[in-house]
Amino acid sequence: MKFKGVTLNARTAVYLCLAVAFLIPLGMDPDGYLLRIVSMVVLFAAMAQAWNIVGGLANQLSLGHAAFFGLGAYTSTLLFIRQGISPWAGMLAGGVVAAVAMLLLSIPLFRLRGHYFALATLAFAEVLKIIAIHFADLTEGPTGITIPYGEPSFANFQFESNTSYYVVIVALFAVVSLIFWKLSTGAMGFRLRAIRENEQAAEVSGIDTYRIKLGTSMVSAFTMGMCGTVYAQFTYFFDPESIFSMTGISVRVALICIIGGMGRLWGPLIGACILIPLDEIAVNTMSDVAGLGPFVTSVILIAAIIYEPRGLISAWERLRRRAQKKHAAQSGQAAGAV
Amino acid sequence: MLAFIQSLLDGILLGGIYGVISIGLSLVFGVLGIVNFAQAQFMMLGMYAAWFAWDSLGLDPILGVPLTGAVIFIIGYAIEKLLLQPVLKAPPVAQIFLTVGLMILLENAVLLIFGSSFKSVVVSYQQSGLKIFGLFISVPYLFAFSAAVIVCIALWLFLSKTWFGRAIRATAQDENAAVLCGVNVKQVYALTFAVGVALTAIGGAVILPYMTVSPTVGGQFAILMFTVVVLGGLGNVAGALVGGLVVGVIQSLSAMVLPVQLQNLILFMVFIGILAFKPEGLLKEA
Amino acid sequence: MKTDLSKELIGITGEFKGHVPLLEVSGISVTFGGLHALSDVSFTVEPNEIIGIIGPNGAGKTTLFNSLVGLQKLSSGHVNFDGKRISGHKPHSIAAAGMTKTFQNSALFPGMSVLDNVITAALLRNPLKTARQESEKVLKKLGLYEVKDTDVADLTFPQKALTELARGLASGPRLLLLDEVMAALSPSEMDDVIGVIKEIRKSMSVSFLVVEHHMRAIMALCDRLIVLNFGKKLAEGTPQEIAKNPQVVEAYLGSSASVLGGEHAA
Numbered sequence: 012m013k014f015k016g017v018t019l020n021a022r023t024a025v026y027l028c029l030a031v032a033f034l035i036p037l038g039m040d041p042d043g044y045l046l047r048i049v050s051m052v053v054l055f056a057a058m059a060q061a062w063n064i065v066g067g068l069a070n071q072l073s074l075g076h077a078a079f080f081g082l083g084a085y086t087s088t089l090l091f092i093r094q095g096i097s098p099w100a101g102m103l104a105g106g107v108v109a110a111v112a113m114l115l116l117s118i119p120l121f122r123l124r125g126h127y128f129a130l131a132t133l134a135f136a137e138v139l140k141i142i143a144i145h146f147a148d149l150t151e152g153p154t155g156i157t158i159p160y161g162e163p164s165f166a167n168f169q170f171e172s173n174t175s176y177y178v179v180i181v182a183l184f185a186v187v188s189l190i191f192w193k194l195s196t197g198a199m200g201f202r203l204r205a206i207r208e209n210e211q212a213a214e215v216s217g218i219d220t221y222r223i224k225l226g227t228s229m230v231s232a233f234t235m236g237m238c239g240t241v242y243a244q245f246t247y248f249f250d251p252e253s254i255f256s257m258t259g260i261s262v263r264v265a266l267i268c269i270i271g272g273m274g275r276l277w278g279p280l281i282g283a284c285i286l287i288p289l290d291e292i293a294v295n296t297m298s299d300v301a302g303l304g305p306f307v308t309s310v311i312l313i314a315a316i317i318y319e320p321r322g323l324i325s326a327w328e329r330l331r332r333r334a335q336k337k338h339a340a341q342s343g344q345a346a347g348a349v
Numbered sequence: 350m351l352a353f354i355q356s357l358l359d360g361i362l363l364g365g366i367y368g369v370i371s372i373g374l375s376l377v378f379g380v381l382g383i384v385n386f387a388q389a390q391f392m393m394l395g396m397y398a399a400w401f402a403w404d405s406l407g408l409d410p411i412l413g414v415p416l417t418g419a420v421i422f423i424i425g426y427a428i429e430k431l432l433l434q435p436v437l438k439a440p441p442v443a444q445i446f447l448t449v450g451l452m453i454l455l456e457n458a459v460l461l462i463f464g465s466s467f468k469s470v471v472v473s474y475q476q477s478g479l480k481i482f483g484l485f486i487s488v489p490y491l492f493a494f495s496a497a498v499i500v501c502i503a504l505w506l507f508l509s510k511t512w513f514g515r516a517i518r519a520t521a522q523d524e525n526a527a528v529l530c531g532v533n534v535k536q537v538y539a540l541t542f543a544v545g546v547a548l549t550a551i552g553g554a555v556i557l558p559y560m561t562v563s564p565t566v567g568g569q570f571a572i573l574m575f576t577v578v579v580l581g582g583l584g585n586v587a588g589a590l591v592g593g594l595v596v597g598v599i600q601s602l603s604a605m606v607l608p609v610q611l612q613n614l615i616l617f618m619v620f621i622g623i624l625a626f627k628p629e630g631l632l633k634e635a
Numbered sequence: 636m637k638t639d640l641s642k643e644l645i646g647i648t649g650e651f652k653g654h655v656p657l658l659e660v661s662g663i664s665v666t667f668g669g670l671h672a673l674s675d676v677s678f679t680v681e682p683n684e685i686i687g688i689i690g691p692n693g694a695g696k697t698t699l700f701n702s703l704v705g706l707q708k709l710s711s712g713h714v715n716f717d718g719k720r721i722s723g724h725k726p727h728s729i730a731a732a733g734m735t736k737t738f739q740n741s742a743l744f745p746g747m748s749v750l751d752n753v754i755t756a757a758l759l760r761n762p763l764k765t766a767r768q769e770s771e772k773v774l775k776k777l778g779l780y781e782v783k784d785t786d787v788a789d790l791t792f793p794q795k796a797l798t799e800l801a802r803g804l805a806s807g808p809r810l811l812l813l814d815e816v817m818a819a820l821s822p823s824e825m826d827d828v829i830g831v832i833k834e835i836r837k838s839m840s841v842s843f844l845v846v847e848h849h850m851r852a853i854m855a856l857c858d859r860l861i862v863l864n865f866g867k868k869l870a871e872g873t874p875q876e877i878a879k880n881p882q883v884v885e886a887y888l889g890s891s892a893s894v895l896g897g898e899h900a901a
C-alpha cells in the first residue's frame with residue numbers, strides 16, 4: 012500500500028501501532044490503577060527480556076533470576092540509604108554485583124549439563140534470601156527496606172508523577188531489548204544459535220562456547236540487576252521473601268518468556284501482556300483464597316509446556332504458514348482444474 | 350568429646366532420613382533422565398497423607414507407611430502418565446519447567462485444601478528418649494531412622510530380586526537394550542517415578558512424629574535434597590544414601606557452631622563445591 | 636629468478652628449524668575406564684597430504700579424530716600442529732590454529748539454513764559480510780548453492796554430508812579431518828567429491844585426514860594410509876603397500892580380495 016510516497020508494509024505498520032501503544036499510557040491518570048498495571052506489565056517484560064538473554068539465547072535455564080534482581084535492588088537501595096549515592100549510579104553498581112555473582116556461579120557449572128545450572132541458580136536465590144533475612148546489620152533483615160520519600164528529583168530517582176516512572180520503565184525495557192536484539196543478530200547471533208543447537212559442533216567450528224555463554228549470562232544478570240533497582244524505586248518497598256521469590260520472580264520471568272516465545276525479541280512483551288493482567292485479576296477477585304494465584308500460574312505453566320512449549324509467537328507463525336499452504340494448495344487446485 | 354559424638358549420632362539418625370527422601374530423586378533421574386524439581390513436594394504430600402490418616406483413622410504415621418506409600422504411588426503414577434510422559438523426549442527446558450510447574454501446583458493445591466496452618470500428630474513416644482553411655486537417643490528419631498533402613502532394604506530387594514526391579518535397572522543402564530529384552534519402557538518410567546516419589550513421601554511420613562507439616566515444608570528440604578544427590582552422584586541410588594548420611598552429619602556438626610537458619614547456606618556451599626570439584630559425586634573416583 | 640630465491644629461503648629456514656610437519660602425533664593413548672581406545676599411536680601429516688585412516692569397526696578411528704581436535708582428553712602422549720603443542724587445548728582454539736573435523740552422524744545446526752550453517756564456521760576468520768561471500772563460494776564449489784536456503788533438517792543424507800564438508804572448509808583449516816563424509820554417496824557422487832577434495836587441496840592447500848569405509852574412495856584419494864586395529868597402529872604406507880601387507884589382511888579376517896580389492900570384485 013502506498014501512502015504519500017511511503018511504502019507501508021505490514022511490519023512497519025505493526026511497529027507504528029506498537030509505538031502508539033507505548034504512548035497511550037502517557038495520557039492515563041497518573042495516580043490511577045491502570046497506569047500502575049501497565050507499568051508492571053512493561054517492567055516484567057523488561058525482567059523477562061533479561062532472562063531471555065541467558066535462557067533464550069545462551070540456552071542456560073536459570074531458575075534463580077530473582078537472585079540477580081534482588082542483588083540489584085539491595086545494592087542500589089543500601090548505597091542510597093546509607094551512603095546517599097544516587098540510585099542511578101547504584102543501578103550500575105547493582106548490575107555489576109549481579110554480573111559478578113553470575114560469573115562466580117557459572118564457572119563451576121558451565122562444564123556440566125543444563126540441569127545443574129537450573130538446580131544451582133534456584134538454590135542460589137534461596138540462599139541469598141537466607142542471607143538477607145539473617146544478616147540484618149547489612150540488609151535490614153526480614154522486615155525489608157522502605158525507601159524514604161525525599162525531595163522528588165531525577166538524581167534521587169524519585170518522581171512526583173507515576174507517568175515519569177512509566178517513562179523510565181519503558182526506557183529500561185527498550186535498553187534490555189536493544190541488548191537482546193544486538194546479541195541475537197549479526198555474528199554473535201550466529202554463534203549463539205550454533206551453541207544452542209549443537210554445542211560440540213559449535214566448539215569444533217571455532218566458537219569459544221564457554222566464554223560466549225559466560226559473557227551472555229553475565230549480561231543477563233547485569234540487566235536483571237538494573238531491573239531490580241527500578242523495581243525498588245518504583246515500589247518504594249521490598250523484603251527478602253518477595254524480592255528473592257522463586258514463584259513471584261524467578262519462575263514468573265521464565266514463564267513469561269515461555270508463553271510469549273523463548274529466544275524471540277517480542278516474546279517477553281507478549282508474555283507479560285497476558286500473564287501480568289491475569290495474575291492481577293486472580294489476586295483481586297480471589298485474594299481471600301490463599302494459594303489460588305500461584306495455583307493458576309502453575310496450571311498455565313504446565314499447559315503451556317505440554318501444548319505450546321515454543322510460545323505464542325511460534326504458534327502464530329505456524330498457523331500463518333498453514334493458512335498460506337492451504338491458500339497455495341487451493342490456487343494450485345484451481346489452476347489444475349483449468 | 351561427648352557432645353561431638355552426640356552430634357555425630359544425631360547427624361546419622363537425621364542422615365538416614367535424608368537418604369530415603371533423596372533416593373527417589375536420584376532414581377527418577379537415573380531412569381527417566383529428568384531432575385524432578387517437585388520431588389520435595391512429594392515429601393510434603395506424604396506428610397499430609399500420614400497426618401490425614403492419623404487425624405481421621407488414628408493411624409500412627411510409622412505404622413501407616415504402607416498406606417501413605419500406596420497413596421502417593423498412585424498419585425505419582427497418574428502424574429507421570431498424564432504430565433511427564435508427553436515431555437520425556439522434549440528438550441530440557443520443557444522437562445525442567447514442567448516439574449517446576451508441578452512443584453508450584455502441588456504446594457498450592459495442598460494450601461487450597463488444608464490451609465496454611467501447621468499440622469502435627471500426637472503419639473505416645475513423642476517425648477521419650479533413651480540414655481546409653483551418656484548419649485541421648487530420641488525415640489521418634491530412632492523409629493524414623495529404623496523405618497528408613499527397612500524401606501531401603503525393601504527397595505534393594507525390589508531392585509535386585511524382582512523382574513520389575515531388574516527391568517528398571519536395565520532401563521537406567523541402556524534404554525535400547527532394555528527395549529530389545531522385551532521391557533515396556535513407558536511402563537518402567539511410570540512405575541519408577543511412582544516408586545521414587547512414594548519413597549520420598551514415606552521419608553516424609555516417618556518424620557511426622559517430630560516434625561510439623563505445612564504446605565511450604567517441601568521448599569525447606571529442596572536444597573538439602575539437591576545437595577544429597579549431588580554428593581552421591583546424580584542418578585546413583587546407593588550414592589544418595591551415602592550423601593544423605595554425609596549431609597545429616599554436616600548439618601548436625603555445623604549446628605554446634607552456627608545458627609540453625611544458616612544451615613542451608615552451608616549446604617549450598619557444599620553443593621557448589623561438589624559441582625566445582627567432583628561433579629560426578631563422591632562415590633565415583635575421578 | 637624470484638621463485639629460485641624463495642626456494643632458497645625456504646631451504647635456509649628449513650635448515651635452521653629442522654623439518655616441521657604440519658601435524659605430529661606422538662604416542663597418544665586414550666583409555667575409557669581401563670579400556671584402551673587408543674594406545675601409543677604416532678604419525679605425521681605433511682602439508683598438502685591426504686591420509687586415509689582405515690581399520691575395522693571399533694578400531695579407534697573416531698576416538699583418534701576426537702582426540703586430535705580436542706573433544707577427547709588424552710591419557711598420554713601429545714599432539715603438535717605446525718610445530719606448536721595443541722594437545723590439551725580446547726576444540727575452538729585448535730580450530731583457530733587450523734585443524735577441525737566433520738562429524739560422522741551429521742552434527743549440523745538444525746533450524747538453520749545450509750548457508751547459515753556454513754557462515755557460522757566462516758565467522759572464525761571473517762567478519763559477517765565476507766563470511767557470507769566466502770560461504771557462498773564454498774557452497775558453489777560443492778554444488779550446494781541451489782539448496783543454500785534450505786533448512787538442514789530437510790536435506791538428503793548426501794547433502795548433509797556435503798554440508799558438513801562445507802562447514803569444515805569454511806572455517807579455513809589447514810588440516811581437515813573427514814569422518815565418513817562419503818558414507819551415503821552413490822559411486823558417481825563419490826567421484827565428484829573426490830575430485831572436489833583434490834581440487835581443494837591444490838587451490839586452498841588444505842591437508843586431509845580421511846576416515847572412510849569405501850575402499851574405492853580411499854584408494855583413489857589418499858597418498859598414504861594408516862591402519863588402526865584395537866586402538867593400535869598396525870601399519871602405514873602407500874595404498875599399494877597396505878593392500879599387500881599380510882598383517883592388515885589378517886586384521887580384516889579374510890583374503891586380500893575382501894580388504895582392499897573387495898570393491899573391484901563387487
